Amino acid sequence: MSDLIYQGRPVRFNSNIKTVEPPPGVEGEGFFMTKLNEVVGLGRKNSLWPLPFATSCCGIEFMATMASHYDLARFGAERVGFSPRQCDLIMVMGTIAKKMGPVLRQVYLQMAEPRWVMAVGACASSGGIFDTYSVLQGIDQVIPVDVYVPGCPPRPEAIIDGFLKIQDLVANESLRRRNGPQYQALLAEYGIQ
Amino acid sequence: MSEQSVVHHLPLPEGSIQKQTTTINLGPTHPATHGVFQNVLELDGEVIVNTEQTVGYIHRAFEKLAERRPLYQVTPITDRLNYCSSPLNNMGWHMTAEKLLGIQTPKRVDYLRVIIMELARISDHLICNSIVGVDTGAFTGFLYVMQYRELIYEIYEEVCGSRLTTNIGRIGGFERNFNDTAFQKLEKFLKEYPGVQQEFENLFNRNRIFMERTQGSGAISAERALAYSFTGPNLRAAGVDYDVRVAKPYSSYEDFEFDIPVGTTGDNYDRFMVRNQEMWQSMRIIEQAYRKVQDFKGAEAEVFHADVPEYYLPEKKDVYTKMEALIWHFKIIMGEIDIPKGEVYHSIEAANGELGFYLISDGGRTPYRLHFRRPCFIYYQAYPELTRGGMLSDAIVTMSSLNLIAGELDA
Amino acid sequence: MALSHERIQQKLAEKFGQENLQWEEQFGLLSVTAPKEMNLKILQFLFDDEEMAFRFLTDICAVHYPENNGAELAVVYHLHNLVENVRLRLKVFAPVEKPDVFTATNIFPGANWMERETYDFFGVNFVGHPNLRRILNVDEMDYFPLRKEFPLEDQTRIDKDDEMFGRGGSFN
Numbered sequence: 001m002s003d004l005i006y007q008g009r010p011v012r013f014n015s016n017i018k019t020v021e022p023p024p025g026v027e028g029e030g031f032f033m034t035k036l037n038e039v040v041g042l043g044r045k046n047s048l049w050p051l052p053f054a055t056s057c058c059g060i061e062f063m064a065t066m067a068s069h070y071d072l073a074r075f076g077a078e079r080v081g082f083s084p085r086q087c088d089l090i091m092v093m094g095t096i097a098k099k100m101g102p103v104l105r106q107v108y109l110q111m112a113e114p115r116w117v118m119a120v121g122a123c124a125s126s127g128g129i130f131d132t133y134s135v136l137q138g139i140d141q142v143i144p145v146d147v148y149v150p151g152c153p154p155r156p157e158a159i160i161d162g163f164l165k166i167q168d169l170v171a172n173e174s175l176r177r178r179n180g181p182q183y184q185a186l187l188a189e190y191g192i193q
Numbered sequence: 194m195s196e197q198s199v200v201h202h203l204p205l206p207e208g209s210i211q212k213q214t215t216t217i218n219l220g221p222t223h224p225a226t227h228g229v230f231q232n233v234l235e236l237d238g239e240v241i242v243n244t245e246q247t248v249g250y251i252h253r254a255f256e257k258l259a260e261r262r263p264l265y266q267v268t269p270i271t272d273r274l275n276y277c278s279s280p281l282n283n284m285g286w287h288m289t290a291e292k293l294l295g296i297q298t299p300k301r302v303d304y305l306r307v308i309i310m311e312l313a314r315i316s317d318h319l320i321c322n323s324i325v326g327v328d329t330g331a332f333t334g335f336l337y338v339m340q341y342r343e344l345i346y347e348i349y350e351e352v353c354g355s356r357l358t359t360n361i362g363r364i365g366g367f368e369r370n371f372n373d374t375a376f377q378k379l380e381k382f383l384k385e386y387p388g389v390q391q392e393f394e395n396l397f398n399r400n401r402i403f404m405e406r407t408q409g410s411g412a413i414s415a416e417r418a419l420a421y422s423f424t425g426p427n428l429r430a431a432g433v434d435y436d437v438r439v440a441k442p443y444s445s446y447e448d449f450e451f452d453i454p455v456g457t458t459g460d461n462y463d464r465f466m467v468r469n470q471e472m473w474q475s476m477r478i479i480e481q482a483y484r485k486v487q488d489f490k491g492a493e494a495e496v497f498h499a500d501v502p503e504y505y506l507p508e509k510k511d512v513y514t515k516m517e518a519l520i521w522h523f524k525i526i527m528g529e530i531d532i533p534k535g536e537v538y539h540s541i542e543a544a545n546g547e548l549g550f551y552l553i554s555d556g557g558r559t560p561y562r563l564h565f566r567r568p569c570f571i572y573y574q575a576y577p578e579l580t581r582g583g584m585l586s587d588a589i590v591t592m593s594s595l596n597l598i599a600g601e602l603d604a
Numbered sequence: 605m606a607l608s609h610e611r612i613q614q615k616l617a618e619k620f621g622q623e624n625l626q627w628e629e630q631f632g633l634l635s636v637t638a639p640k641e642m643n644l645k646i647l648q649f650l651f652d653d654e655e656m657a658f659r660f661l662t663d664i665c666a667v668h669y670p671e672n673n674g675a676e677l678a679v680v681y682h683l684h685n686l687v688e689n690v691r692l693r694l695k696v697f698a699p700v701e702k703p704d705v706f707t708a709t710n711i712f713p714g715a716n717w718m719e720r721e722t723y724d725f726f727g728v729n730f731v732g733h734p735n736l737r738r739i740l741n742v743d744e745m746d747y748f749p750l751r752k753e754f755p756l757e758d759q760t761r762i763d764k765d766d767e768m769f770g771r772g773g774s775f776n
Contacts, residue, residue: 053222055228055229055250055251055599056228056251056273056276056599056600057272057273057276057357057358057600059228060276060277060320060357061356061357063320063339064339064342064343064346064356067335067336067339067340067343068336068339068340069339069340069343082222082223082224094251095251095253097249097250097251097252097253097603098742099249099250099252099741099742100221100229100250100251103221103222103250107222129269129270130253130254130258131756131757131764132253132254132257132258132756132757132758133254133257133749133754133755133756133757133758134252134253134254134740134741134742134749134758135253135254137758137761137763137764152358153356153357153358155356248739248740249738249739249740249741249742252740252741254749254756256725256750257749257750257756258756260756261756292631293631417713419659419660419686420712420713420714421713421714422660422661422662422712422714423714433686435686440686440689441689535630535631536630536631536635537630537631537633538631538633538682538691538693540662547662549662549663549682551663551665551680551682553667561667562667562668564663564665566662566663566665566682570717570721571663571714571717571718573717574713574714574716574717575713575714603740604740
């Protein structure tokens with residue numbers, strides 16, 4: 001850390017920064033050639049637009065994650081949207097009751113491909129401590145899930161870790177996955193066309 | 194409250210441009226609803242003619258769940274009621290259990306509980322007020338104030354280990370004594386927070402845009418508020434100074450000196466101001482409690498729980514060396530302690546109002562019936578009356594200034 | 605003059621007859637049990653009378669006692685006199701075959717959702733309620749979940765094995 005004095009106050013600049021490796025490719029003057037899915041993955045993962053589907057306590061930890069102390073916006077999730085048509089990642093945070101299940105499914109169906117789902121918290125992953133008649137035992141009963149973040153509630157660091165795993169999935173996903181037979185079979189299991 | 198159950202497209206009077214009202218669905222997922230509840234609004238242009246609420250989108254059957262669990266296992270459920278201020282719910286439940294069991298907690302435990310409860314109250318009011326700011330368009334207050342909520346979370350972590358759903362305390366006291374780091378963080382909070390609160394108020398209290406947005410909308414008179422069984426800051430904003438901490442003091446609140454801020458019109462601005470003033474009063478209480486705790490010296494300063502071997506786990510070193518401690522440990526963990534028969538109703542002043550616990554025990558190992566008197570559930574009924582005749586955007590601000598927490602609404 | 609428990613007992617016995625009322629006091633809270641037909645009359649009297657003035661309804665809930673034949677469902681009203689700072693608990697019992705209780709919404713508008721929740725959980729039919737529908741559970745539910753005969757878990761779920769979760773049926 002280098003120290004300076006600026007207008008009488010000590011200022012510290014962080015000069016210990018880490019640069020990320022570019023994807024493997026051929027470089028020349030004024031051009032960089034690589035595979036399409038590398039570039040697309042890089043672009044998508046660093047600009048995910050999450051839809052916070054916050055229902056209960058995990059929603060408050062999400063608010064803490066978005067706030068300045070734990071700042072999710074560092075990872076590209078600056079713009080949280082509430083319209084499913086415009087978002088890539090739905091973060092389901094909190095208990096989903098059976099009354100809420102159809103609502104969640106409808107919101108998921110309204111999202112455009114490619115879409116990812118993150119189940120934050122024990123209740124969204126498996127029903128949590130609420131093994132009762134009114135709680136859906138995990139959102140994977142109604143929609144396919146990509147990443148599960150355990151915890152009750154998970155610490156903001158855990159939510160960020162889940163988000164980083166989503167970013168890994170996004171970066172490494174094949175561009176043909178959404179039209180392929182495996183994905184269609186997965187959706188068919190949930191009754192989604 | 195609407196007299197018919199489901200009536201949409203109400204006819205509008207003669208001479209209106211539209212023949213019937215527009216029906217709009219707000220929720221259950223909506224950026225403005227902080228939690229999941231649904232409002233179906235009947236609008237005449239932008240003026241609200243009627244609303245209808247649907248709740249239950251996060252009904253988790255707490256009351257049925259509590260019938261399955263021994264007393265100390267009910268505490269994590271109470272966490273999830275008003276999850277912005279879990280310690281308040283936990284303490285209220287422990288006090289209910291102690292009332293039924295006839296346990297008297299030592300003074301130091303009471304004062305430590307007061308510190309934690311008032312911190313929780315501040316943390317809840319911070320969320321409510323900063324979200325009212327966000328709903329009127331001011332995001333800065335929320336980001337600024339969340340940093341101090343993180344400091345409150347750190348204080349909870351020193352005592353119980355977790356931030357949000359704390360499960361703090363035990364029946365009879367606390368699980369561990371407050372260590373020096375907890376007190377250091379508390380001192381840091383006491384030193385820095387008044388400045389932050391002052392800046393937050395400077396941003397909003399006399400801000401012309403904020404005042405014009407919130408004054409006059411969502412008003413309720415004191416008589417109607419009492420008829421709807423309002424409690425807490427919403428009732429105090431309407432002018433009635435009912436506070437359970439003064440009416441029926443618990444946990445040695447009678448030893449503290451504090452005021453009860455009261456509003457006049459019960460509109461959104463008054464609710465905002467009452468919550469701000471309550472935060473100042475909470476700071477006063479915490480300072481007094483902290484000084485009182487510092488006054489305990491020597492052996493008294495090590496007291497952090499009452500002596501109730503049947504409900505409070507003995508220390509591990511005793512479990513390994515003494516026979517009685519081993520037996521109590523076994524009985525408590527295996528859930529073989531019978532609760533005495535009885536019926537008790539205990540209430541505390543939670544952040545939203547009077548949170549009541551109605552506990553009936555028939556002598557078994559788990560409660561026979563546990564009912565939570567949830568303030569949010571009760572005052573949300575008045576939402577049609579609060580919003581009728583107002584604009585759509587005022588309805589949004591009213592919803593957030595009422596501090597509706599979905600966990601407490603549905604239980 | 606502060607309102608004492610003896611005064612409450614005396615006035616209610618004068619008005620409604622001592623043979624109808626049973627009294628109990630637990631943990632400082634006076635509790636009166638009355639026949640279910642008289643619940644509105646008692647609530648109205650407690651509201652209107654200048655000395656009683658129980659004008660704040662704290663809570664309404666219900667309890668299911670399956671062993672009391674003929675009086676299985678207890679509806680419990682918690683009332684509060686804010687001026688004198690006195691609380692009172694009123695209990696009425698109803699049989700489970702015909703659980704009709706008069707609604708308190710005309711006296712206390714706040715009783716509306718409290719009674720809907722009681723109906724939702726126990727099936728107590730509040731006669732005269734403007735909008736008696738389920739409030740917290742799904743509308744299609746056909747049973748009343750908090751009654752003792754119904755289990756906590758959803759019986760149709762197939763992924764969780766009760767044996768593994770320690771719910772083989774022996775520990776209740």
